[in-house]
Amino acid sequence: MSAPIIWIVIPGILAVILFLTNRWQRLNTIIALITSVLLSLLAIFLPIGNEFNVAALTYQIRESQIILGRQLIITSSDIPILVIIYLGMAIWIAGAYFTNVSKLFPSIAIGTAVLLVSAMSVQPFLYAAVLIELAALACVPLVTSPGEKVGSGVLRFITSYTIGMPAILFVGWILTASTSTVLIENFQLQAAIFLVIGFMFILAIFPVHSWVPMLIEQTQPFAATFAIFWLTQAGLFFGFGLLGRYELAPDVQTLSNILRIIGVFIVVINAVFIMFQKDLGRLLGFFILGEVGFTILTMSLQPPVNGYLFYSLSLLKMLPIVLCAFCLSHLHLKYTSLNFRRLTGLFQSNHWVAAGVITSILCLMGMPLLPMFPIKYQIIAELGNGSIIFSLSLWLVFFLLIISLVRVIYVFFTNRDDETIFESENLSIKLPIWIGIIMLLIGGIASEFFINVLLGLNY
């Protein structure tokens, strides 16, 4: 048995079976949920590449598998990625059950996980871009609804990934060629141009980010957030993998500075966008993009801090994003719009949905007692050691986000003038929100414990 068979081939076959039997939504959800949890537990406990004994028999999980003439390699250093992907999928699948997403969600979630793990394990590594493109196309049925016109957000989403993929593939050729010849000197500029273009499209970086808020605004918020989160996260895993494999800059310090500038730019520009939003869906979209910037900032730090913060942030940011997407999905279903004007006075009848949204925003901002506080604090502290400008920029971001939060709270708590009646929440809405808020609070108190146990990371 090899690791690629356990984490790619078997769940891949399961995804096809779930797709074909999508009419049994409840059963499919349970199977997909159990499979995801099981695969994440296997990632934590199975020693990849080493021998282990069970009932007097010795087993070994091989690291590589040849598929279509190319190697797929999963080593013990990939465990954090496996845990984040499969445990994350379990959280998304559980949340999806309580929303009105497509019945294909369990199969597409498992299929997306398979494609993302394949992308991280394929050799040569730069072929991952094609697999990320396939994952993007697999998410299309989730963000469209039968009988409805296809929105421009969906078309832009497909276009972004289809343009980004060739750019990365071309860089792949340049980098591969440059390892054996002197091409790197001649092609440094070309590689940089294609790399920037490719990652701009894959990570939805300004100015090619417009599909993200449009997608959440125009389609089912939970499904749209799922697609945005996982595809940008795949781009981040891919980028982090590239840093470890290729020399992308003349020296480590130059690369670190470039990443810091890019990261701070993304965080600041999205904080500015967040401040001007009047739609909760668009607001969440820009928050996710802001987190892309923070994750790039973790990459700019020195090892082993960068790996610790990168994986911790990737795992922990998922909780508030899923909770917020769940609450928005409920609001979208009930009131069709997530506009501030429509949601004025929401707290009067939907206490827990409002509380869920506010708690998620507080967590994404990095407030104390919530899981992202220690990570964001550490990022700001590490950046502050290098440059006061970076540190000040991040404090400015924090200030802009507080203004946005105050606006959201004001909208939720203001009394409505008109006669619009909000429907009260039932238990199927309240229960997942309670679980989400409790998870955030527990994560806030014991985030290091979870990171150490789940990801096997110590710092």
Add this chain to the structure above:
Amino acid sequence: MNQVILPIISIVVILFSTSILLLVKNWRLCIAALSIQYVAVFFLVLQNWPLEMAMVKLVTGWIAAGLIGLMFRTTQADEIAGDIWPAGRLLRIMVILLIIVTVWSLAPNFTVWVPGSSTFLLVGGLLLISSGLLQISFVTQPLQVMLGLLTFLSGFEVVYSTVERSVLIAGLLAGVNLILALTGAYLIALPEAEDEI
């Protein structure tokens, strides 16, 4: 002889097909143009790849065109709905001419970027990439966007065939083309669909 004549004929075919895709609203003509375009792509890729691998491009392209055409047929519309940018055909023709001039003048410089490639091959590839991007930029209908994306990808594959000869990547790119066409067919059928897949 074939090294010169076939690429030149392919470039002429590409010019013809991309012009139809940009200027015409009749979906049957557009699908026919896309199918013919894949023949040109096949001959360009054949300059670098063995026949059996180049055939993959042709067959994949035809299946993709067939899928989209088949699905659009079910919508029973003769013309692609929506506005076509820009309003006047004359302006569109001028944009096409501008693309031709730009690509023709830039292609020799790109041979430095892509070692081992011929100017003809780059002209063909860059024409497809630029006309694909142009189409994507100015349309809002799923059919036109998909035709633009498939054209863009064809252009990339022509240029990429010079530097990459891996069977896996050829297979993956063929898969991307087919799934993109399937997605296009799905999006075209979606407004009239009553239930999920």
